[in-house]
């Protein structure tokens with residue numbers, strides 16, 4: 057069984073070391089200070105979730121589990137289609153080796169619309185947080201499976217220092233227990249097992265019950281239909297991170313609008 061996270065961490069640490077050597081912290085911080093003002097990511101999700109669903113719509117060209125997902129790939133046009141379809145926020149994959157992402161995709165997507173944007177990448181070092189802000193990101197991802205508690209705290213503090221939001225991603229109870237020691241309200245429950253690539257919404261069904269009330273659940277991965285969203289809403293998820301199912305559509309704006317139509321109003325289980 058491949059441990060994709062271990063593989064990604066190995067090349068990412070080498071990549072970060074090279075980037076830091078080319079652009080020292082003081083310089084990347086100067087770029088971050090000059091970046092476009094932060095758009096409130098968590099606030100946008102909170103607003104959308106009050107009236108319906110919050111949608112973090114992902115710009116994802118390829119993935120380790122699925123290979124190439126979308127050949128006709130224009131990040132700016134996709135961002136505009138997502139905005140037109142009613143998405144709340146963007147998620148943009150910037151990792152190249154595993155996702156065929158690029159930093160320029162984040163810049164182009166965010167510049168093309170008014171939505172707040174998550175830099176979807178693998179972060180280990182506060183330097184990467186400053187770099188994310190320099191690229192315009194409004195939110196960063198902390199994957200609890202890939203960092204120590206001390207690293208998670210350091211990354212979260214760096215994001216807060218830049219007035220950015222943080223999506224804390226968990227896959228199991230142990231990671232959730234560690235995640236709630238952090239301060240950020242957004243807890244992403246990822247339905248994809250990153251060791252086997254198996255996707256099951258049972259992960260959200262199980263873990264959602266253990267998420268404290270002062271945190272907001274973001275249900276991630278493996279969501280395809282309005283019925284999936286309604287099902288997950290019954291477990292307390294009002295915000296969703298969706299990539300593949302929207303990336304495979306010809307008309308992304310219309311598919312986004314259809315997915316968001318008729319949010320569930322039913323009681324939680």
Ligand SMILES: O=C(O)c1ccccc1NCC(=O)[C@H](O)[C@H](O)COP(=O)(O)O
Pocket residue numbers: 060114116119120121122246248250276277278279297298299300301
């Ligand atoms: O998508 C993968 O194959 C993957 C593999 C290893 C690490 C992360 C991976 N995906 C990142 C994500 O979290 C998803 O892109 C995101 O939740 C959207 O999922 P989906 O709607 O299933 O594309």
